[in-house]
Amino acid sequence: MESAGHQGPLWCSVKRVNEFYSIELFSQDQCIVIYLDNHATTPCDPVAVEQMRPLFTELFANPHSSHQGGQLAANTIDEALQTIASTVHTQVENVVVTSGATESNALAIRGAVTHPRQRRRHLVTVESEHPAVLDVMTDLQADGYSVTLVPVVPQGQPNAGTVDLNYLESAITSETALVSVMWANNEIGAINPMAEISDLCSRHGCLLHSDATQALGRLEVDLQSIKIDLLSATAHKFYGPKGTGFLLVGGGDRRVRLRPQMIGGGQQFGIRSGTMNPAGIVGMAVALQRSVIDLRQDPNRISQLRDRLWSRLSSGIDGLILNGPCFESHLRLSGNLNLQLPDIEGQAWMSSTPEILFSSGSACSGHEPAPSHVLTALGLSEAEARRSVRFGVGRFTEIGEVEAAADQLIEAYSNLAKLQN
Ligand SMILES: Cc1ncc(COP(=O)(O)O)c(C=O)c1O
Incomplete structure (x- = not known):
């Protein structure tokens, strides 16, 4: 796998200076953000x-x-x-x-x-x-x-x-x-x-x-x-x-x-x-x-990272449920992980880990986040859909990012669970 040409994604702040935008870039060591939302969008390939x-x-x-x-x-x-x-x-x-x-x-x-x-x-x-x-x-x-x-x-x-x-x-x-x-x-x-x-x-x-x-x-x-x-x-x-x-x-x-x-x-x-x-x-x-080309050269890399994320999270959090097709069916995109938490809303989990970018099972339309119509079509209740999140592992995701994200997510989850009990 070729790297994206830099050490992970760069993040920035955007300010308006006169009529122009000024974009200040931070490198990853200044601002640790782990991008696991590759179904929403992907970083542009530097060669492109x-x-x-x-x-x-x-x-x-x-x-x-x-x-x-x-x-x-x-x-x-x-x-x-x-x-x-x-x-x-x-x-x-x-x-x-x-x-x-x-x-x-x-x-x-x-x-x-x-x-x-x-x-x-x-x-x-x-x-x-x-x-x-x-x-x-x-x-x-x-x-x-x-x-x-x-x-x-x-x-x-x-x-x-x-x-x-x-x-x-x-x-x-x-x-x-x-x-x-x-x-x-x-x-x-x-x-x-x-x-x-x-x-x-x-x-x-x-x-x-x-x-x-x-x-x-x-x-x-x-x-x-x-x-x-x-x-x-x-x-x-x-x-x-x-x-x-x-x-x-x-x-x-x-x-x-x-x-x-x-x-x-x-x-x-x-x-x-x-x-x-x-x-x-x-x-x-x-x-x-x-x-x-990447898909043909290295067809299993992304699913291995996704499987690692799932196994780390499910060993650290009891009662996680996988939403959608099982991994063994081969009817699931290799980077996709959509899971249901036993007792915490996905949005709360996301808010408690702002440095990890992923999506909750509710789509923000208007003021009220509505539970995902895809998850309710699967038969999940609105409450189950609200306790669900989506991760999307991508071509530029590294194993170290998956490990670090899993650690932070497990810790954040256990803090939220303590507050709830
Ligand atoms: C399945 C699917 N269809 C359509 C779209 C819309 O794509 P775009 O925003 O590029 O028009 C998306 C993007 O989220 C998508 O995932």
Whole structure:
């Protein structure tokens, strides 16, 4: 494993000086922070940052300009798109660049079902999807489309949190335009059986969309062997820059027609207008390629670190429960650990260890943190969901960080438990 090029993450303070921001960086020995939240985002690969740099300065021309500078920027984009396409074994014409998975999901789902040639008005998705899918579905319902939400396998089963295939099949009707199933879940790391789901959609003649945000760079994604009509991704989950993602269109056997959601300059064949971002696209391509190389070279490193974190925590804290699929099932992302504490709320544990960055089982929406809909879909009560936390081990996590985090978390937990008793 190559190191990130510095001693762990750097942390900073941001001040506003006149009209500019001044960012003061602290190195890790000045400010000890352990980052275990790689499902929320990942640090940008330093090699990707280096490759992006000239595109902000020397090679800054608009890639849609017809002069030499524009041509150079356009060629750079073409090469990067080729890299993305070959990494997932699809054709370069299938890649539409977006601002991230939220936009890709909206373009895929809304774009496919509102196309004037689409006659079917029923959609199927899963209870544990990201809000970037669920909220689009709710919005379409308001426009008169019907949506069926399929449950996941409940907690306690080896494949807990994956989509229930029997329910999925029975939800599809002759009116179903599109089925949307995430490749891997962002909270509990459950990996869905995409090959079976793809066969099922082929048999029923409906489009398949997959939000593969958490799968890209973490799993082998080969669109030659699994046919997916629409696939969404975002660079910042595989060590690329934020604000850049893609939608793969037409990876299956069916013809996909999309109604653009943004209109304007007609870039990207009119499917997604707007000046393309050469730096973001190059950073995304380099980061994706390097993540996949790392995955192939060292496939077990991250799961070993995750297993170490789990074994240390469960030997120091009695009664921990693993949420989601069991490790042995191989249906869980290698860096994912989502666990339930016996008697302390996840948010309290997080607040008592501010130097360790991880997530609680409640998503902050508005003022009140709501219990995670993914955990309640598994069958957990609201109280159990509030006692849950998510850790995400990543490519740049070191064993020393896992050991130090486990020690601090156990100590903080026992202090909280004493206060409670
Ligand atoms: C599964 C999943 N889908 C979609 C998104 C949204 O990605 P972005 O914020 O890059 O648009 C995320 C990010 O948290 C995610 O984990």
